[in-house]
Amino acid sequence: MINLRFHIVSIVAIFLALAIGMFAGSTLLDRATVEVLKGRQKSLDTRNADLRSENDRLRTALESQVPADEAFGTQVLPELLPDTIGERPVLLIAVRGIDEDVVRALQASIRDAGGAPLGIVWLDARVDLDQPETADQVATALGIDAAKDKVKAAVVGELAQGLIAAASPVEDDSADSADSADPDLTTTTIEPSTPDPALDVLSRLVDADLLDWESPNEGEPGSRTLPTGGLDVVLLSGEGAELRPNQIVVPLVRALAARLTGVIVGEVRNPRTALEVIDQDGVPARGTFVDPLRDDDDLSGRLITVDDVDEPFGRLAIVLALGELPGLSTGSYGIAESASQPFPTPSG
Numbered sequence: 001m002i003n004l005r006f007h008i009v010s011i012v013a014i015f016l017a018l019a020i021g022m023f024a025g026s027t028l029l030d031r032a033t034v035e036v037l038k039g040r041q042k043s044l045d046t047r048n049a050d051l052r053s054e055n056d057r058l059r060t061a062l063e064s065q066v067p068a069d070e071a072f073g074t075q076v077l078p079e080l081l082p083d084t085i086g087e088r089p090v091l092l093i094a095v096r097g098i099d100e101d102v103v104r105a106l107q108a109s110i111r112d113a114g115g116a117p118l119g120i121v122w123l124d125a126r127v128d129l130d131q132p133e134t135a136d137q138v139a140t141a142l143g144i145d146a147a148k149d150k151v152k153a154a155v156v157g158e159l160a161q162g163l164i165a166a167a168s169p170v171e172d173d174s175a176d177s178a179d180s181a182d183p184d185l186t187t188t189t190i191e192p193s194t195p196d197p198a199l200d201v202l203s204r205l206v207d208a209d210l211l212d213w214e215s216p217n218e219g220e221p222g223s224r225t226l227p228t229g230g231l232d233v234v235l236l237s238g239e240g241a242e243l244r245p246n247q248i249v250v251p252l253v254r255a256l257a258a259r260l261t262g263v264i265v266g267e268v269r270n271p272r273t274a275l276e277v278i279d280q281d282g283v284p285a286r287g288t289f290v291d292p293l294r295d296d297d298d299l300s301g302r303l304i305t306v307d308d309v310d311e312p313f314g315r316l317a318i319v320l321a322l323g324e325l326p327g328l329s330t331g332s333y334g335i336a337e338s339a340s341q342p343f344p345t346p347s348g
Helices: 004-080 102-112 132-141 148-168 174-180 196-209 251-258 274-279 313-322
Strands: 091-093 116-123 212-214 232-238 263-268 303-306 332-333
Touching: 004 232, 091 102, 102 116, 102 232, 102 313, 116 303, 132 148, 148 196, 148 212, 196 212, 232 251, 232 313, 251 263, 251 332, 263 313, 303 313, 313 332
Parallel strands: 091 116, 091 232, 232 263, 263 303, 303 332
Antiparallel strands: 116 212
16 A cells, blocks of 8 residues: 555655756766867867967068068169169159158169169158148249149149159250261350259249258258259158148149159158068058059059069169160059069060
């Protein structure tokens, strides 16, 4: 006969079995979960160790590249350059704020290549044409009388006119003169030609203390007169520039490109090692300055752009481009994604 004690024992046994089952099940499940997590953690630790090892190898490789790059710029590059350009006058126009040592190194490379650098014209806030007061001062120095909304265009046009006049081809008529000379004449009087007044556009701004024209020879006064022809112009801007591109540099590039082909524009970034580029925050991407010019359909086929003038290969690219003028009319050189190749292919 089933009594109350039996029921009590049965109920206790059932709950005891349920408790034992729940305890055993939860213990086994936790143990399995822990084993899975341990496996995943071990896999992640192994992967992280491999990545750290690979990162160390890459850092070592990058560090070992620094001396080679420096040696190329200081020892190899000068040996590659002689007679690349010829004795043509070259003027650098650069914006203050970019690395000045890079600009001077480019000028030295041009000299090493046989060119005749005329110095560096430095642009700064004194020629900020987006500021009405500054634009008026520049216009007054150049003798420009224009409506306020046309002052910027007029100033850029005046600057471009002077540079275009200086860049015009030099005609060599010495042979024709010799062939047509009358042997019976004993004296010949040659009237000097009147210089184009546009050629003193930069010197007028220097006299008004609105820009600086740095001599190509340190410690010596340089010429502040543009040549009567044959001038090559290189315009430089980039990281740290005091003037935004559209304040004067890009409008001047457009005005020059409207009349000339093969206008050279270079981008300068503060010199850094490859490791510093990786480690530092806020490093501008290559092409930040020149990419909008490369993408401009109105300038297509008329500009030569170099996006790494702060690197030895970038300076080599500009020198080679100068050496290929006037045959070379366009090209995108450097290491930015928008560049077509590192530097021009020498024709000779």
